[in-house]
Amino acid sequence: MLAPMGPESTASATPAILDFEAVSFVVTGGPKILDGVSLGVPAGLVTVVTGPSGAGKSTLLRLGNRLEVPTTGVVRFRGADLASVDPRTLRRNVGMVFQRPVPFAGSVRANLAVADPKSTDQEMSVVLDRVGLDASFLDRVADDLSGGEAQRMCIARTLLTTPDVILMDEPTASLDPENRLGIEALARELATEGIGVVWITHDLDQVDRIADRAFVLIDGRNASEEETAAYLTRGMSEEES
Amino acid sequence: MNATHVGWAGLLGSFVLVVVAIALSFSQRLQLSRSMLWASARAAVQLLLVGFALRLVLDPNAYVWWAWLWVVIMIGFAGFTIRSRAKEVPGIFFLGTASMLAVVVVSLSVIFGFGVFPIEGRTIVPLAGMMIGNSMTACVLVGRRIVGELSEKSDEVEARLALGQSWQDASRPYVRSALRTALVPQIESTKAVGLVFLPGAMTGLVLAGVDAVDAVTVQLAIMYLILGSVATSVTVIGLGLTRRVFTSDHRLRSIERATH
Numbered sequence: 001m002l003a004p005m006g007p008e009s010t011a012s013a014t015p016a017i018l019d020f021e022a023v024s025f026v027v028t029g030g031p032k033i034l035d036g037v038s039l040g041v042p043a044g045l046v047t048v049v050t051g052p053s054g055a056g057k058s059t060l061l062r063l064g065n066r067l068e069v070p071t072t073g074v075v076r077f078r079g080a081d082l083a084s085v086d087p088r089t090l091r092r093n094v095g096m097v098f099q100r101p102v103p104f105a106g107s108v109r110a111n112l113a114v115a116d117p118k119s120t121d122q123e124m125s126v127v128l129d130r131v132g133l134d135a136s137f138l139d140r141v142a143d144d145l146s147g148g149e150a151q152r153m154c155i156a157r158t159l160l161t162t163p164d165v166i167l168m169d170e171p172t173a174s175l176d177p178e179n180r181l182g183i184e185a186l187a188r189e190l191a192t193e194g195i196g197v198v199w200i201t202h203d204l205d206q207v208d209r210i211a212d213r214a215f216v217l218i219d220g221r222n223a224s225e226e227e228t229a230a231y232l233t234r235g236m237s238e239e240e241s
Numbered sequence: 242m243n244a245t246h247v248g249w250a251g252l253l254g255s256f257v258l259v260v261v262a263i264a265l266s267f268s269q270r271l272q273l274s275r276s277m278l279w280a281s282a283r284a285a286v287q288l289l290l291v292g293f294a295l296r297l298v299l300d301p302n303a304y305v306w307w308a309w310l311w312v313v314i315m316i317g318f319a320g321f322t323i324r325s326r327a328k329e330v331p332g333i334f335f336l337g338t339a340s341m342l343a344v345v346v347v348s349l350s351v352i353f354g355f356g357v358f359p360i361e362g363r364t365i366v367p368l369a370g371m372m373i374g375n376s377m378t379a380c381v382l383v384g385r386r387i388v389g390e391l392s393e394k395s396d397e398v399e400a401r402l403a404l405g406q407s408w409q410d411a412s413r414p415y416v417r418s419a420l421r422t423a424l425v426p427q428i429e430s431t432k433a434v435g436l437v438f439l440p441g442a443m444t445g446l447v448l449a450g451v452d453a454v455d456a457v458t459v460q461l462a463i464m465y466l467i468l469g470s471v472a473t474s475v476t477v478i479g480l481g482l483t484r485r486v487f488t489s490d491h492r493l494r495s496i497e498r499a500t501h
Contacts, residue, residue: 065403067492087491092405102400105414115404154400161405 016040017196018064018094018165023073025059025220033059035220036073041165046187046197048211050204051231055217057200058099061167064198065096077165095163099170101150103142108133108153111142115160124160131156131186148179155186165196172206184210204232256281299362308362312369316341319377323384330384332485337380340477344376344470345369351469357462368466371442375467376474379423383475386419387482391493398493408487416483423475431464440464 018041025034034056041047041064049057062068063075066087075082082090104111112124125135131152137145145153151171158166168187172180188210191197201207207214216223216231223231247255259281266273298307320338327333349369351357358364391398394415401411434440435457439447443460447453486494 066490067399067403069490069492087402088405088407091403096400096403098396098400098403100396102396104397104401114401114406157404 014042014045017043017078018198019074019076020060020063021074021076023060023063023070023075025056025063025068026071033220034063034070037217037220037222039215039222041196041198042213043164043196044191044194045212046191046199046210048199048201048207048214049217050201050207050214051217051223053202056220057202057217058169060217061096061169061198061200064165064167065094066090067096092161093163094165094167095158095161097151097155097158097166097168097171099173101145101147101154101174103145103150103153106142107138108140108142108145109138111153112138112157112160115157119160124156127156127159128153130159130189132182146179148175148182151175151179151183152186155183159190163195165198166190167198169200170202171199172201180206207232252285295366298366301361301363303362305360305362305365308365311366312345315370315373316345319373323377323380326381327384330388330482332482333384336384336478336481336485337377339481340380340474341373341376343477344372344474347473348372348466348470352462352466368463371463372467372470375427376470379427379471379475380478383419383423383478384482386422387416387479388486390415390419391483391486395493402491402493406491408483408491408493411491411493412483412487416479420475420479424472427468427471431468434460434464 020037020039022036022038023034024032024036026032037056037060039047039049039060049060051057059068063070066075066082069083077085077090077094104114108128109121109124112119112127116123121135121138124138128135128137133149133152133156137149137153142150142153151174155166155171166187171187172183175183184206187197187199191212199206199210214228214232216228218227218231259277263274263277265271266277295311297303298311316338319341320334323337324334330336349365352368353360358368391412398411398415402408440460440463442463443456446456446459451459488494
């Protein structure tokens with residue numbers, strides 16, 4: 001089993017390319033979702049963020065893609081505060097895959113063209129191949145794809161922007177076991193290719209299978225090392241029982 | 242009684258048809274009799290008041306500025322009406338009023354600039370009224386539709402933003418769909434005119450004894466004007482509203498938050 005890692009472990013030997021520095025997020029007129037969370041994302045590794053439902057995992061990811069901005073704290077990409085970076089440029093460097101596949105209307109080709117309107121069929125085929133789909137999928141209607149195929153297409157769409165980091169928000173939550181393992185393998189491959197992968201899950205078996213590093217969030221904050229160990233151990237015991 | 246003068250007796254005569262409608266409501270137990278009576282009476286009072294006021298404004302000896310003042314008041318009322326019909330749309334009063342103003346400025350500039358009609362109270366008020374009336378409905382429709390589309394498809398919009406699209410590009414398919422929905426009925430009614438129904442202005446002119454072909458040319462000018470007005474108003478609402486739903490750094494606001 002993966003050794004539990006607390007917030008102190010973020011300052012590992014591998015330098016982070018995406019850094020969350022004491023970020024907090026409060027919904028306007030609503031509750032505090034994140035409270036001083038720090039986390040570093042190095043290239044070439046799968047960084048898993050886990051924790052109970054409502055711990056703020058998805059919100060943290062949205063901060064990384066700048067779909068939300070932190071109330072306090074800073075998110076940095078390659079050392080630059082995201083507030084000073086053009087969000088459109090940032091999002092092509094820090095891609096995002098959502099929990100539920102989100103195909104756009106039209107063919108797979110049309111979907112990929114949203115990510116890069118200038119890409120050729122050849123380039124699209126290469127990226128489809130990376131996610132385990134062949135070139136014949138280009139002419140398929142995106143809405144007709146199975147859940148697993150659609151999620152792979154969404155990953156291909158994100159890869160077409162040639163990101164350095166991919167944020168994956170429970171990307172296998174709606175998939176069957178076979179597709180789940182396939183997407184996990186794909187994430188591992190992407191990390192091997194040098195992409196920094198952030199993977200959110202509450203499936204502790206999955207943490208064990210894919211994580212190079214794991215962080216636990218509890219109530220919107222970094223869990224302490226003791227809490228992290230307890231959460232991962234308790235989770236495992238519950239699943240084994 | 243000539244063709245242009247209905248008179249009080251004629252008005253009462255036409256009321257017989259309302260009585261028929263009420264009788265039908267009674268017989269079919271629709272429970273609409275009171276509503277029909279109220280609507281008919283209210284329309285009579287409103288229109289008579291408007292008629293007396295218009296008589297002063299449209300008097301050939303009256304200053305044309307009274308007509309322009311009338312148009313300004315119509316624009317304001319249109320803004321309030323749009324807001325009351327589409328409360329869930331953020332900033333709809335301002336956008337609705339702005340779009341009505343744009344409609345009046347653009348359309349009347351064309352119509353008077355090309356000398357299609359003379360600049361007189363009797364042309365300014367009814368033309369502006371027709372444009373505002375038709376555009377108002379389209380504005381409500383497009384406002385509600387855009388908010389609905391962007392709320393229902395927020396996951397798609399955010400997926401597009403997450404790929405690096407600007408808010409303009411990310412919202413375009415959904416805004417385009419909303420604009421089409423608002424414009425298609427106007428285009429359809431323009432296509433069907435003359436075949437399926439005779440439009441109001443033309444009917445009025447024919448009843449007033451104007452030559453049918455002259456009435457048609459007036460009606461055509463008005464229809465083109467209305468089509469242009471509806472297109473202008475929905476575009477202003479569409480662009481303005483979409484802008485409000487996104488932040489300057491290309492993030493989708495929640496619709497609830499955007500209303501504050």
